Amino acid sequence: MIIDFHTHVFPDKIAEKTILHLMEKGGIDxxxxxxxxxxINAMKASKTDKALVLPVCTKPSQFDSVNRFALELNKMDNIYSFGGIHPECENIKEKLKFIKSSGFRGIKLHPDYQEMYIEDERYYELIKTAVELDLYVTIHAGVDVAYPDDVHCPPKQSRKLLDRLYGKNKNVQPRIILAHLGGIDMYDDVEKYLVGQPVYFDLAVILNMAKKEQIERIIKNHGADKILYASDFPWSELKKNVEIMDSINISDEEKELIFHKNAEKILNI
Ligand SMILES: [Zn+2]
Incomplete structure (x- = not known):
């Protein structure tokens, strides 16, 4: 069983335009x-059984349309979606309650595209409220190709967020999921500030980028029970991701956790 915990899809009407825009912005394929x-085609070709879609509200005004589409996805077999929210939305608490009552298990935040640093008080209030509502929060972490010199969620700040959120009581079910192994291109800082903390890392896009020894070391030291297999589709090839994940030198039990068991727990399936 393979669950891909970080993918992106857009409504048919705007998909092509959005992808071209993002390709141009980031200089990526x-x-x-x-x-x-x-x-769905890529899932079939890579024997991926289920996928989670992570929608991003890049403006507060997108809240309704983004979640309408996400809700449709969430009703499908084998496709799941988190909800989207922007830190500058009005009535954040009501909106998070709506997300929760609509059946979403979590939300996605993207500090680079939402043009706000993770240490901003508005993010803190939003995340704290989401966690109190038992929602999971996936956050884009580390270098974004579109903003290479201005990282909005580096490992050091993520650590401060966790310290503030949990205080001394770190014996909690993690609710925060830092995408991209805790921070694209910042893996040394991930090891310094985040490994061992109560937080999930997803593997979106980094299986192709980070050194295999470092991925293995982070999985071993952080714990396979807090790692989620993910591709960041369409920004990397599903089949290749599965092959790389298969070749990582960890036990079969650890692979089972990463490929699907941790995701099943979060999605409650
Ligand atoms: Zn992504």
Missing amino acids: SYGNGTLDSL
Whole structure:
């Protein structure tokens, strides 16, 4: 069983335009046209059984449309979606309650595209409220190709967030999921500030980027029970991701946790 915990799809009407825009902005290639069909085809070709879609509100005004689409996805077999929210939305608490009562298990935040640093008080209030509502929070972490010199969620700040959120009581079920192994291109700082903390890391896009020894070391030291297999589709190729994950030198039990068991716990499936 393989669950991909970090993918992106867009409504058919805007998919092509959005993908082209993001390709241009980040100077990156795409492995699909951004539609649900392209994700489903890639899942079939890579024997991926289920996938989680992570929608991003880049403006507060997108809240309704983003969550309407996410809700449709969430009703499908084998496709799940988190909700989207922007830290500058009004009535954050009501909106988070709506997300919770709509059946979403979590939300996605993207500090680079939402143009706000993770240490901003508005993010803290939003995340604290989400955690109190038992929602999971996936946060884009580390270097984003579109903003290489201005990292909005580096490992050091993520650690401060966890310290503030949990205080001394770190014996908690993690609710924060830092994407991209805790921070794209900042893996030494991940080892310095985040390994061992109560937080999940997803493996989106980094299986192709980080050194294999470092991925293995982080998994071993952090604990496979807090790592989630993910691709960041369409920004990396699903089949290749599965192959790399298979070749990582950890036990079969650890692989089972990473490929699906941790995800099943979070998605309650
Ligand atoms: Zn992503």
